[in-house]
Amino acid sequence: MFKSFYNFYFPIFYFILHIRFSMSRKSIILQDINRIQFQNQFTLSGNSILNSNDRLYFITAIRSDGSWQMNVKGNNSDPNFRNYSRKGNGDFQFMIPICANEISFTGVIEFSGFWINSSLSSH
Numbered sequence: 001m002f003k004s005f006y007n008f009y010f011p012i013f014y015f016i017l018h019i020r021f022s023m024s025r026k027s028i029i030l031q032d033i034n035r036i037q038f039q040n041q042f043t044l045s046g047n048s049i050l051n052s053n054d055r056l057y058f059i060t061a062i063r064s065d066g067s068w069q070m071n072v073k074g075n076n077s078d079p080n081f082r083n084y085s086r087k088g089n090g091d092f093q094f095m096i097p098i099c100a101n102e103i104s105f106t107g108v109i110e111f112s113g114f115w116i117n118s119s120l121s122s123h
Contacts (some may be wrong), residue, residue, distance in 0.1 A: 040115045046108030050115075051101070058097035059113040064090055068107035072100045 044050075046064070050057045056075065062068060070086045086098070097113060105111060 041112070042114065043110055043112040045110055046105050048105075048111075050103045052115075054117060055115045056099060056101065056118045057103055057113060057115045058099050059094060059103060059111055060097045061093045061112040062088065062091065062105070063109045063111065064088075064092075064107055065109065066090070066107060068092075068105060070098070070108075071104045071106075072098065073102040074100045 046068075059070070062070070067087065067089045070088075072084055072086065074082050074084065076082050
């Protein structure tokens with residue numbers, strides 16, 4: 001099972017690495033991606049706000065009994081896609097994690113994911 005998981009997700013994460021996360025001039029390195037599935041995992045209550053200046057957050061799952069909304073300040077280099085809201089209903093597991101600088105939720109019981117340290121980049 002691990003081999004199929006690795007074969008499926010590694011190309012995706014490898015592609016993500018070649019995209020420079022530049023909204024707040026943050027960047028990640030390849031070694032971070034190799035460790036993130038095992039380190040820095042969390043499950044927090046839905047009223048928690050993720051907004052540390054030195055971290056990038058990846059949301060993998062949401063648990064909710066009804067409708068929910070996720071407000072994201074993202075890392076997209078296109079300013080039109082940096083800040084957005086995503087809505088859903090019930091429990092949801094993201095096939096590809098949502099990456100952001102800041103995330104807040106409404107209508108969520110708890111959410112799971114992982115974070116990595118990020119550094120400021122010069123461009």
